[in-house]
Amino acid sequence: MKKEIHPDTYRSVIFKDMTAETSFLAKSCAESTETEKWEDGNEYPVIKVEISSASHPYYTGKSTLVDTAGRIDKFRTRYDRHKK
Numbered sequence: 001m002k003k004e005i006h007p008d009t010y011r012s013v014i015f016k017d018m019t020a021e022t023s024f025l026a027k028s029c030a031e032s033t034e035t036e037k038w039e040d041g042n043e044y045p046v047i048k049v050e051i052s053s054a055s056h057p058y059y060t061g062k063s064t065l066v067d068t069a070g071r072i073d074k075f076r077t078r079y080d081r082h083k084k
Contacts, residue, residue, distance in 0.1 A: 014044045
């Protein structure tokens with residue numbers, strides 16, 4: 001590997017899948033203000049993700065619809081006509 005190209009903040013982080021409600025510990029340099037206690041008793045930063053291998057249809061074999069931004073857009077288009 002090339003020297004001096006990796007960030008100094010590379011550490012263990014808990015990734016929390018909000019769809020499947022599962023967590024896993026991995027290395028990352030992503031910033032987070034939240035922390036959580038892991039199974040080993042240590043406290044790690046938490047990164048919340050919408051989808052991971054625990055909820056992705058390719059890995060689970062189940063087709064699920066994860067639509068977080070679409071719900072807001074549908075709401076706005078439905079009630080925009082009432083504003084006028």
